[in-house]
Amino acid sequence: MSTTSPIPGYAHDDPALAASPVTLDDLAKLQAGVLFGPDDQAALKIAGEVLGGQIEQILDVWYGFVGSHPHLLAYFSTPAGEPIGEYLARVRARFGRWIIDTCTRPYDQRWLAYQHEIALRHTREKKNHTDRADSVPDIPLRYLIAFIYPITATIRPFLAADGHDEDQVEAMFQAWFKAVTLQIALWSQPYAGPAW
Amino acid sequence: MSTTSPIPGYAHDDPALAASPVTLDDLAKLQAGVLFGPDDQAALKIAGEVLGGQIEQILDVWYGFVGSHPHLLAYFSTPAGEPIGEYLARVRARFGRWIIDTCTRPYDQRWLAYQHEIALRHTREKKNHTDRADSVPDIPLRYLIAFIYPITATIRPFLAADGHDEDQVEAMFQAWFKAVTLQIALWSQPYAGPAW
Ligand code: HEM
Ligand code: HEM
Secondary structure (H helix, E strand, C coil), rough: CCCCCCCCCCCCCCCCCCCCCHHHHHHHHHHCCCCCHHHHHHHHHHHHHHHHHHEEEEEEEEHHHHCCHHHHHHEEEEECCECCCHHHHHHHHHHHHHHHHHHHCCHHHEEEEEEHHHHHHHHCCCCCCCCCCCCCCCCCCHHHHHCCHHHHHCCCHHHHHEEEECCHHHHHHHHHHHHHHHHHHCCCCHHHHHHH | CCCCCCCCCCCCCCCCCCCCCCHHHHHHHHHHHHHCHHHHHHHHHHHHHHHCHHHHHHHHHHHHHHHCCCHHHHHHHHCCCEEEEEHHHHHHHHHHHHHHHHHHHHCCHHHHHHHHHHHHHCCCCCCCCCCCCCCCCCCCCHHHHHCCHHHHHCCCHHHHHHCCCCCHHHHHHHHHHHHHHHHHHHCCCCHHHHHH
Protein backbone atom coordinates (compact mmCIF):
# COMPACT_ATOMS: atom_id res chain seq x y z
CA MET A 1 0.00 0.00 0.00
CA SER A 2 1.23 3.46 -0.77
CA THR A 3 0.89 5.87 2.11
CA THR A 4 1.59 8.89 -0.05
CA SER A 5 -1.19 8.84 -2.66
CA PRO A 6 -4.28 10.66 -1.39
CA ILE A 7 -7.00 8.44 0.05
CA PRO A 8 -10.54 9.66 -0.69
CA GLY A 9 -12.23 10.88 2.48
CA TYR A 10 -9.16 10.50 4.68
CA ALA A 11 -8.96 13.68 6.73
CA HIS A 12 -6.36 13.22 9.47
CA ASP A 13 -4.41 16.26 8.34
CA ASP A 14 -7.33 18.45 7.37
CA PRO A 15 -6.87 21.71 9.31
CA ALA A 16 -10.63 22.25 9.16
CA LEU A 17 -11.25 19.17 11.30
CA ALA A 18 -13.21 20.04 14.45
CA ALA A 19 -11.40 19.59 17.76
CA SER A 20 -12.32 16.55 19.83
CA PRO A 21 -14.44 17.01 22.96
CA VAL A 22 -11.91 14.63 24.57
CA THR A 23 -9.08 16.49 26.32
CA LEU A 24 -5.42 15.51 26.51
CA ASP A 25 -6.01 14.90 30.22
CA ASP A 26 -8.87 12.49 29.45
CA LEU A 27 -6.53 10.77 27.02
CA ALA A 28 -3.71 10.49 29.57
CA LYS A 29 -6.07 8.83 32.07
CA LEU A 30 -7.32 6.40 29.46
CA GLN A 31 -3.76 5.59 28.45
CA ALA A 32 -2.99 4.86 32.11
CA GLY A 33 -6.13 2.68 32.20
CA VAL A 34 -4.76 0.48 29.41
CA LEU A 35 -1.17 0.72 30.74
CA PHE A 36 -0.03 2.43 27.54
CA GLY A 37 3.44 3.97 27.85
CA PRO A 38 6.57 4.93 25.90
CA ASP A 39 7.56 1.25 25.49
CA ASP A 40 4.29 0.63 23.70
CA GLN A 41 4.85 3.59 21.43
CA ALA A 42 8.28 2.19 20.56
CA ALA A 43 6.86 -1.29 19.97
CA LEU A 44 4.14 0.14 17.73
CA LYS A 45 6.74 1.93 15.67
CA ILE A 46 8.36 -1.40 14.87
CA ALA A 47 4.91 -2.92 14.34
CA GLY A 48 4.23 -0.22 11.76
CA GLU A 49 7.24 -1.35 9.77
CA VAL A 50 6.25 -5.00 10.06
CA LEU A 51 2.60 -4.46 9.18
CA GLY A 52 3.28 -1.86 6.47
CA GLY A 53 4.17 -4.52 3.93
CA GLN A 54 1.15 -6.69 4.74
CA ILE A 55 -1.73 -4.20 4.74
CA GLU A 56 -3.72 -5.86 1.95
CA GLN A 57 -3.37 -9.31 3.54
CA ILE A 58 -4.53 -7.97 6.92
CA LEU A 59 -7.50 -6.24 5.30
CA ASP A 60 -8.33 -9.46 3.47
CA VAL A 61 -8.64 -11.19 6.86
CA TRP A 62 -10.76 -8.44 8.43
CA TYR A 63 -12.97 -7.95 5.38
CA GLY A 64 -13.31 -11.72 5.17
CA PHE A 65 -14.54 -11.72 8.74
CA VAL A 66 -17.07 -8.94 8.12
CA GLY A 67 -18.14 -10.46 4.79
CA SER A 68 -18.85 -13.83 6.39
CA HIS A 69 -21.18 -12.33 9.02
CA PRO A 70 -24.39 -11.02 7.47
CA HIS A 71 -25.20 -8.99 10.59
CA LEU A 72 -21.88 -7.11 10.08
CA LEU A 73 -21.90 -6.90 6.28
CA ALA A 74 -25.27 -5.17 6.65
CA TYR A 75 -23.47 -1.98 7.70
CA PHE A 76 -21.69 -1.82 4.35
CA SER A 77 -24.94 -2.57 2.49
CA THR A 78 -28.05 -0.78 1.34
CA PRO A 79 -31.01 -0.83 3.70
CA ALA A 80 -32.37 -3.59 1.45
CA GLY A 81 -29.28 -5.68 2.15
CA GLU A 82 -27.21 -5.26 -1.03
CA PRO A 83 -23.47 -4.88 -0.29
CA ILE A 84 -22.11 -1.64 -1.78
CA GLY A 85 -18.83 -2.42 -3.54
CA GLU A 86 -17.61 1.15 -3.82
CA TYR A 87 -18.34 1.90 -0.16
CA LEU A 88 -16.48 -1.25 0.91
CA ALA A 89 -13.51 -0.30 -1.25
CA ARG A 90 -13.27 3.31 -0.13
CA VAL A 91 -13.51 2.45 3.55
CA ARG A 92 -10.96 -0.30 3.02
CA ALA A 93 -8.35 2.21 1.83
CA ARG A 94 -8.89 4.37 4.91
CA PHE A 95 -8.84 1.30 7.13
CA GLY A 96 -5.44 0.39 5.73
CA ARG A 97 -4.14 3.82 6.46
CA TRP A 98 -5.53 3.56 10.02
CA ILE A 99 -3.30 0.55 10.70
CA ILE A 100 -0.26 2.68 9.91
CA ASP A 101 -1.60 5.67 11.82
CA THR A 102 -2.23 3.54 14.91
CA CYS A 103 1.41 2.46 14.83
CA THR A 104 3.14 5.68 13.86
CA ARG A 105 1.09 8.80 14.63
CA PRO A 106 1.72 10.73 17.85
CA TYR A 107 -1.39 10.50 20.02
CA ASP A 108 -1.83 14.26 20.22
CA GLN A 109 -4.63 16.78 19.75
CA ARG A 110 -4.72 16.32 15.97
CA TRP A 111 -4.91 12.56 16.40
CA LEU A 112 -7.73 13.04 18.94
CA ALA A 113 -9.61 15.21 16.45
CA TYR A 114 -9.46 12.50 13.80
CA GLN A 115 -10.33 9.87 16.40
CA HIS A 116 -13.47 11.86 17.05
CA GLU A 117 -14.18 12.10 13.33
CA ILE A 118 -13.77 8.31 12.94
CA ALA A 119 -16.07 7.77 15.91
CA LEU A 120 -18.73 9.99 14.34
CA ARG A 121 -18.39 8.15 11.02
CA HIS A 122 -19.69 5.04 12.83
CA THR A 123 -22.70 6.92 14.17
CA ARG A 124 -25.90 8.41 12.84
CA GLU A 125 -24.21 11.80 12.75
CA LYS A 126 -21.69 11.03 10.00
CA LYS A 127 -21.96 7.46 8.73
CA ASN A 128 -22.24 7.40 4.90
CA HIS A 129 -21.52 11.13 4.50
CA THR A 130 -17.89 10.81 3.44
CA ASP A 131 -18.60 8.36 0.62
CA ARG A 132 -22.19 9.45 -0.12
CA ALA A 133 -23.12 5.84 0.51
CA ASP A 134 -26.72 4.66 0.39
CA SER A 135 -26.29 2.49 3.47
CA VAL A 136 -27.92 1.98 6.87
CA PRO A 137 -27.62 4.98 9.21
CA ASP A 138 -25.37 3.79 12.04
CA ILE A 139 -23.34 0.99 13.58
CA PRO A 140 -24.37 -0.20 17.05
CA LEU A 141 -21.80 0.43 19.75
CA ARG A 142 -21.84 -3.19 20.88
CA TYR A 143 -20.33 -4.35 17.59
CA LEU A 144 -17.54 -1.78 17.83
CA ILE A 145 -16.63 -3.11 21.28
CA ALA A 146 -16.94 -6.76 20.21
CA PHE A 147 -14.69 -6.08 17.22
CA ILE A 148 -11.78 -5.41 19.61
CA TYR A 149 -11.38 -9.17 19.77
CA PRO A 150 -10.94 -10.06 16.06
CA ILE A 151 -8.94 -6.89 15.31
CA THR A 152 -6.53 -7.83 18.08
CA ALA A 153 -6.36 -11.61 17.88
CA THR A 154 -5.86 -11.76 14.11
CA ILE A 155 -2.90 -9.37 14.09
CA ARG A 156 -0.45 -11.66 15.89
CA PRO A 157 0.70 -13.79 12.92
CA PHE A 158 1.26 -10.61 10.89
CA LEU A 159 3.40 -9.16 13.68
CA ALA A 160 5.44 -12.35 13.71
CA ALA A 161 5.92 -12.49 9.94
CA ASP A 162 9.19 -10.53 9.85
CA GLY A 163 11.04 -12.94 12.11
CA HIS A 164 11.36 -10.76 15.20
CA ASP A 165 12.04 -12.74 18.33
CA GLU A 166 9.16 -13.91 20.50
CA ASP A 167 9.62 -11.17 23.13
CA GLN A 168 9.48 -8.44 20.50
CA VAL A 169 6.40 -9.94 18.85
CA GLU A 170 4.75 -10.14 22.25
CA ALA A 171 5.60 -6.48 23.01
CA MET A 172 4.16 -5.41 19.65
CA PHE A 173 1.07 -7.50 20.25
CA GLN A 174 0.43 -6.04 23.72
CA ALA A 175 0.95 -2.51 22.41
CA TRP A 176 -1.49 -3.17 19.56
CA PHE A 177 -4.09 -4.61 21.95
CA LYS A 178 -3.76 -1.51 24.17
CA ALA A 179 -3.98 0.87 21.19
CA VAL A 180 -7.13 -0.78 19.82
CA THR A 181 -8.83 -0.87 23.23
CA LEU A 182 -7.89 2.77 23.80
CA GLN A 183 -9.37 3.82 20.49
CA ILE A 184 -12.66 2.03 21.03
CA ALA A 185 -12.90 3.68 24.45
CA LEU A 186 -12.46 7.02 22.64
CA TRP A 187 -14.94 6.13 19.91
CA SER A 188 -17.64 5.33 22.47
CA GLN A 189 -17.82 9.06 23.33
CA PRO A 190 -20.53 10.11 20.87
CA TYR A 191 -22.52 6.98 21.77
CA ALA A 192 -22.53 7.53 25.54
CA GLY A 193 -22.68 11.32 25.75
CA PRO A 194 -22.61 12.50 29.38
CA ALA A 195 -22.10 8.91 30.68
CA TRP A 196 -18.94 8.55 28.56
CA MET B 1 -12.66 -18.35 48.12
CA SER B 2 -15.73 -20.32 49.04
CA THR B 3 -18.33 -20.28 46.33
CA THR B 4 -21.03 -21.70 48.61
CA SER B 5 -21.29 -19.10 51.41
CA PRO B 6 -23.71 -16.32 50.46
CA ILE B 7 -22.09 -13.17 49.08
CA PRO B 8 -23.83 -9.94 50.15
CA GLY B 9 -25.55 -8.30 47.20
CA TYR B 10 -24.82 -11.13 44.75
CA ALA B 11 -28.07 -11.77 42.88
CA HIS B 12 -27.36 -14.08 39.96
CA ASP B 13 -29.94 -16.59 41.12
CA ASP B 14 -32.52 -14.16 42.44
CA PRO B 15 -35.79 -15.06 40.65
CA ALA B 16 -36.95 -11.45 41.13
CA LEU B 17 -34.18 -10.18 38.85
CA ALA B 18 -35.59 -8.20 35.90
CA ALA B 19 -35.10 -9.70 32.43
CA SER B 20 -32.42 -8.15 30.27
CA PRO B 21 -33.44 -5.95 27.33
CA VAL B 22 -30.82 -7.94 25.39
CA THR B 23 -32.29 -10.92 23.56
CA LEU B 24 -30.72 -14.33 23.04
CA ASP B 25 -30.51 -13.43 19.35
CA ASP B 26 -28.54 -10.23 20.18
CA LEU B 27 -26.28 -12.39 22.33
CA ALA B 28 -25.72 -14.95 19.58
CA LYS B 29 -24.67 -12.20 17.16
CA LEU B 30 -22.30 -10.70 19.70
CA GLN B 31 -20.83 -14.13 20.39
CA ALA B 32 -20.25 -14.53 16.65
CA GLY B 33 -18.65 -11.07 16.66
CA VAL B 34 -16.04 -12.20 19.20
CA LEU B 35 -15.77 -15.68 17.63
CA PHE B 36 -17.03 -17.30 20.82
CA GLY B 37 -17.97 -20.95 20.36
CA PRO B 38 -18.24 -24.32 22.13
CA ASP B 39 -14.44 -24.69 22.25
CA ASP B 40 -14.23 -21.47 24.23
CA GLN B 41 -16.89 -22.68 26.63
CA ALA B 42 -14.86 -25.85 27.16
CA ALA B 43 -11.64 -23.90 27.63
CA LEU B 44 -13.34 -21.60 30.14
CA LYS B 45 -14.51 -24.60 32.13
CA ILE B 46 -10.90 -25.66 32.61
CA ALA B 47 -9.95 -22.04 33.29
CA GLY B 48 -12.54 -21.99 36.07
CA GLU B 49 -10.77 -24.88 37.76
CA VAL B 50 -7.37 -23.27 37.31
CA LEU B 51 -8.46 -19.81 38.50
CA GLY B 52 -10.71 -21.10 41.30
CA GLY B 53 -7.75 -21.68 43.62
CA GLN B 54 -6.20 -18.28 42.89
CA ILE B 55 -9.11 -15.87 43.26
CA GLU B 56 -7.63 -13.81 46.08
CA GLN B 57 -4.29 -13.44 44.27
CA ILE B 58 -6.05 -12.33 41.07
CA LEU B 59 -8.13 -9.82 43.00
CA ASP B 60 -4.97 -8.54 44.69
CA VAL B 61 -3.58 -7.74 41.23
CA TRP B 62 -6.77 -6.04 40.00
CA TYR B 63 -7.39 -4.13 43.21
CA GLY B 64 -3.72 -3.16 43.24
CA PHE B 65 -4.20 -1.74 39.75
CA VAL B 66 -7.31 0.24 40.73
CA GLY B 67 -5.76 1.34 44.02
CA SER B 68 -2.68 2.72 42.29
CA HIS B 69 -4.73 4.90 39.92
CA PRO B 70 -6.45 7.76 41.78
CA HIS B 71 -8.81 8.37 38.85
CA LEU B 72 -10.07 4.76 39.23
CA LEU B 73 -10.00 4.50 43.03
CA ALA B 74 -12.30 7.55 43.02
CA TYR B 75 -15.20 5.28 42.02
CA PHE B 76 -14.82 3.31 45.25
CA SER B 77 -14.50 6.50 47.28
CA THR B 78 -16.72 9.19 48.78
CA PRO B 79 -17.33 12.25 46.62
CA ALA B 80 -14.68 13.94 48.82
CA GLY B 81 -12.17 11.28 47.73
CA GLU B 82 -11.97 9.00 50.79
CA PRO B 83 -11.76 5.29 49.80
CA ILE B 84 -14.60 3.29 51.39
CA GLY B 85 -13.16 0.11 52.85
CA GLU B 86 -16.43 -1.73 53.26
CA TYR B 87 -17.56 -0.91 49.71
CA LEU B 88 -14.25 -2.12 48.30
CA ALA B 89 -14.52 -5.34 50.32
CA ARG B 90 -18.12 -6.12 49.40
CA VAL B 91 -17.58 -5.52 45.69
CA ARG B 92 -14.39 -7.60 45.87
CA ALA B 93 -16.33 -10.66 47.02
CA ARG B 94 -18.77 -10.32 44.13
CA PHE B 95 -15.91 -9.69 41.71
CA GLY B 96 -14.34 -12.97 42.83
CA ARG B 97 -17.56 -14.80 42.18
CA TRP B 98 -17.78 -13.17 38.73
CA ILE B 99 -14.50 -14.79 37.72
CA ILE B 100 -16.01 -18.21 38.41
CA ASP B 101 -19.33 -17.28 36.80
CA THR B 102 -17.55 -16.10 33.63
CA CYS B 103 -15.90 -19.50 33.37
CA THR B 104 -18.70 -21.82 34.43
CA ARG B 105 -22.16 -20.30 33.98
CA PRO B 106 -24.16 -21.06 30.87
CA TYR B 107 -24.63 -17.82 28.92
CA ASP B 108 -28.42 -18.04 28.99
CA GLN B 109 -31.34 -15.74 29.81
CA ARG B 110 -30.63 -15.81 33.54
CA TRP B 111 -27.01 -14.95 32.91
CA LEU B 112 -28.13 -12.12 30.60
CA ALA B 113 -30.40 -10.79 33.35
CA TYR B 114 -27.51 -10.64 35.81
CA GLN B 115 -25.27 -9.15 33.13
CA HIS B 116 -27.81 -6.38 32.83
CA GLU B 117 -27.90 -5.94 36.59
CA ILE B 118 -24.07 -5.71 36.73
CA ALA B 119 -24.15 -3.18 33.90
CA LEU B 120 -26.66 -1.04 35.80
CA ARG B 121 -24.55 -1.28 38.96
CA HIS B 122 -21.86 0.65 37.08
CA THR B 123 -24.31 3.39 36.07
CA ARG B 124 -26.19 6.18 37.74
CA GLU B 125 -29.24 3.94 37.90
CA LYS B 126 -27.87 1.42 40.41
CA LYS B 127 -24.31 2.23 41.47
CA ASN B 128 -24.01 2.27 45.30
CA HIS B 129 -27.52 0.89 45.87
CA THR B 130 -26.50 -2.69 46.65
CA ASP B 131 -24.02 -1.73 49.34
CA ARG B 132 -25.64 1.55 50.44
CA ALA B 133 -22.31 3.14 49.62
CA ASP B 134 -21.74 6.88 49.93
CA SER B 135 -19.77 7.02 46.71
CA VAL B 136 -19.79 8.92 43.41
CA PRO B 137 -22.87 8.25 41.26
CA ASP B 138 -21.52 6.42 38.21
CA ILE B 139 -18.55 5.00 36.33
CA PRO B 140 -17.79 6.44 32.89
CA LEU B 141 -18.18 3.97 30.05
CA ARG B 142 -14.70 4.72 28.71
CA TYR B 143 -13.08 3.23 31.79
CA LEU B 144 -15.15 0.06 31.50
CA ILE B 145 -13.94 -0.39 27.94
CA ALA B 146 -10.33 0.47 28.80
CA PHE B 147 -10.41 -2.05 31.65
CA ILE B 148 -10.73 -4.86 29.09
CA TYR B 149 -6.98 -4.61 28.69
CA PRO B 150 -5.75 -5.11 32.28
CA ILE B 151 -8.47 -7.66 33.09
CA THR B 152 -7.35 -9.70 30.09
CA ALA B 153 -3.58 -9.23 30.06
CA THR B 154 -3.09 -9.93 33.76
CA ILE B 155 -4.94 -13.26 33.71
CA ARG B 156 -2.39 -15.16 31.62
CA PRO B 157 0.11 -16.10 34.35
CA PHE B 158 -2.77 -17.33 36.52
CA LEU B 159 -4.03 -19.51 33.67
CA ALA B 160 -0.54 -20.96 33.30
CA ALA B 161 -0.06 -21.65 37.02
CA ASP B 162 -1.44 -25.19 37.00
CA GLY B 163 1.08 -26.47 34.47
CA HIS B 164 -1.24 -26.95 31.50
CA ASP B 165 0.60 -27.09 28.21
CA GLU B 166 1.11 -23.92 26.19
CA ASP B 167 -1.69 -24.70 23.70
CA GLN B 168 -4.22 -25.19 26.48
CA VAL B 169 -3.15 -22.01 28.26
CA GLU B 170 -3.48 -20.15 24.97
CA ALA B 171 -6.97 -21.58 24.39
CA MET B 172 -8.05 -20.54 27.90
CA PHE B 173 -6.56 -17.10 27.39
CA GLN B 174 -8.34 -16.51 24.07
CA ALA B 175 -11.64 -17.71 25.56
CA TRP B 176 -11.20 -15.37 28.54
CA PHE B 177 -10.39 -12.42 26.25
CA LYS B 178 -13.53 -13.15 24.22
CA ALA B 179 -15.69 -13.54 27.33
CA VAL B 180 -14.52 -10.24 28.84
CA THR B 181 -14.97 -8.34 25.57
CA LEU B 182 -18.42 -9.87 25.14
CA GLN B 183 -19.47 -8.79 28.61
CA ILE B 184 -18.29 -5.21 28.20
CA ALA B 185 -20.21 -5.06 24.93
CA LEU B 186 -23.28 -6.19 26.90
CA TRP B 187 -22.63 -3.75 29.75
CA SER B 188 -22.49 -0.81 27.35
CA GLN B 189 -26.24 -1.21 26.73
CA PRO B 190 -27.55 1.13 29.46
CA TYR B 191 -24.88 3.66 28.49
CA ALA B 192 -25.70 3.82 24.80
CA GLY B 193 -29.47 3.31 24.81
CA PRO B 194 -30.88 3.27 21.26
CA ALA B 195 -27.37 3.47 19.72
CA TRP B 196 -26.34 0.26 21.57
C1 HEM C 1 -12.37 -2.46 16.66
C2 HEM C 1 -13.42 -1.94 16.02
C3 HEM C 1 -13.34 -1.13 14.74
C4 HEM C 1 -12.29 -0.48 14.18
C5 HEM C 1 -10.85 -0.40 14.69
C6 HEM C 1 -12.78 0.16 12.98
C7 HEM C 1 -12.01 0.96 12.13
C8 HEM C 1 -12.53 1.74 11.14
C9 HEM C 1 -11.79 2.71 10.37
C10 HEM C 1 -10.31 2.99 10.56
C11 HEM C 1 -12.64 3.30 9.50
C12 HEM C 1 -12.32 4.39 8.48
C13 HEM C 1 -12.22 5.71 9.18
C14 HEM C 1 -11.99 6.85 8.18
O1 HEM C 1 -12.98 7.25 7.53
O2 HEM C 1 -10.82 7.28 8.06
C15 HEM C 1 -13.93 2.71 9.71
C16 HEM C 1 -15.08 3.02 9.02
C17 HEM C 1 -16.19 2.20 9.00
N1 HEM C 1 -16.40 1.11 9.78
FE1 HEM C 1 -15.29 0.58 11.36
N2 HEM C 1 -14.10 -0.13 12.83
C18 HEM C 1 -14.47 -0.94 13.86
C19 HEM C 1 -15.72 -1.49 14.03
C20 HEM C 1 -16.65 -1.58 13.03
C21 HEM C 1 -17.77 -2.46 12.99
C22 HEM C 1 -18.14 -3.50 14.05
C23 HEM C 1 -18.45 -2.22 11.86
C24 HEM C 1 -19.69 -2.91 11.38
C25 HEM C 1 -19.64 -3.77 10.42
C26 HEM C 1 -17.74 -1.18 11.15
C27 HEM C 1 -18.12 -0.62 9.94
C28 HEM C 1 -17.56 0.51 9.39
C29 HEM C 1 -18.16 1.28 8.33
C30 HEM C 1 -19.48 0.99 7.61
C31 HEM C 1 -17.29 2.35 8.09
C32 HEM C 1 -17.51 3.48 7.10
C33 HEM C 1 -18.16 4.64 7.85
C34 HEM C 1 -18.47 5.84 6.93
O3 HEM C 1 -19.55 5.83 6.33
O4 HEM C 1 -17.60 6.75 6.84
N3 HEM C 1 -16.65 -0.80 11.89
N4 HEM C 1 -13.84 1.76 10.71
C1 HEM D 1 -13.53 -5.00 32.26
C2 HEM D 1 -14.16 -4.09 33.00
C3 HEM D 1 -14.84 -4.40 34.31
C4 HEM D 1 -15.26 -5.57 34.84
C5 HEM D 1 -15.15 -6.96 34.23
C6 HEM D 1 -15.90 -5.28 36.10
C7 HEM D 1 -16.49 -6.21 36.94
C8 HEM D 1 -17.28 -5.92 38.03
C9 HEM D 1 -18.04 -6.85 38.79
C10 HEM D 1 -18.08 -8.34 38.52
C11 HEM D 1 -18.71 -6.17 39.76
C12 HEM D 1 -19.65 -6.74 40.81
C13 HEM D 1 -20.98 -7.02 40.20
C14 HEM D 1 -21.97 -7.50 41.23
O1 HEM D 1 -22.51 -6.65 41.97
O2 HEM D 1 -22.20 -8.74 41.29
C15 HEM D 1 -18.36 -4.78 39.61
C16 HEM D 1 -18.82 -3.75 40.38
C17 HEM D 1 -18.19 -2.53 40.45
N1 HEM D 1 -17.19 -2.08 39.61
FE1 HEM D 1 -16.61 -2.97 37.94
N2 HEM D 1 -15.83 -3.94 36.33
C18 HEM D 1 -15.17 -3.37 35.29
C19 HEM D 1 -14.83 -2.03 35.17
C20 HEM D 1 -14.85 -1.17 36.24
C21 HEM D 1 -14.15 0.10 36.29
C22 HEM D 1 -13.28 0.69 35.20
C23 HEM D 1 -14.44 0.64 37.50
C24 HEM D 1 -13.92 1.97 38.02
C25 HEM D 1 -13.01 1.98 38.93
C26 HEM D 1 -15.30 -0.28 38.21
C27 HEM D 1 -15.81 -0.07 39.48
C28 HEM D 1 -16.79 -0.87 40.04
C29 HEM D 1 -17.56 -0.47 41.21
C30 HEM D 1 -17.44 0.83 42.01
C31 HEM D 1 -18.46 -1.52 41.46
C32 HEM D 1 -19.54 -1.57 42.52
C33 HEM D 1 -20.84 -1.08 41.89
C34 HEM D 1 -21.99 -1.05 42.90
O3 HEM D 1 -22.14 -0.01 43.58
O4 HEM D 1 -22.73 -2.05 42.98
N3 HEM D 1 -15.54 -1.36 37.41
N4 HEM D 1 -17.47 -4.64 38.56
